[in-house]
Amino acid sequence: xxxxVVLLVGCGPVVYVNQVxxxxxxxxxxxxxxxxxxxxxxxxxxATQYLRLAHEEVARSDFQGANHFxxxxxxxxxxxxxxAK
Numbered sequence: 001x002x003x004x005v006v007l008l009v010g011c012g013p014v015v016y017v018n019q020v021x022x023x024x025x026x027x028x029x030x031x032x033x034x035x036x037x038x039x040x041x042x043x044x045x046x047a048t049q050y051l052r053l054a055h056e057e058v059a060r061s062d063f064q065g066a067n068h069f070x071x072x073x074x075x076x077x078x079x080x081x082x083x084a085k
Contacts, residue, residue, distance in 0.1 A: 020070035027077035043080035
């Protein structure tokens with residue numbers, strides 16, 4: 001049973017769901033609600049474009065690339081959210 005958990009933790013699609021779907025998407029949504037599009041246009045644009053790239057990479061089944069862009073999107077969205085507040 002432990003080997004199954006270890007296997008799933010390192011699995012690209014599982015990491016993608018956590019990194020991009022849960023974390024980055026929700027941070028971008030929170031930044032949108034804080035009006036980051038107008039209050040922090042640089043970080044907002046960066047976050048949304050990285051999130052778009054993450055979705056493009058997963059469409060090509062490149063989960064490593066999607067996870068990378070997901071992390072960048074989450075970081076940029078957090079900056080946008082902080083700056084918008």
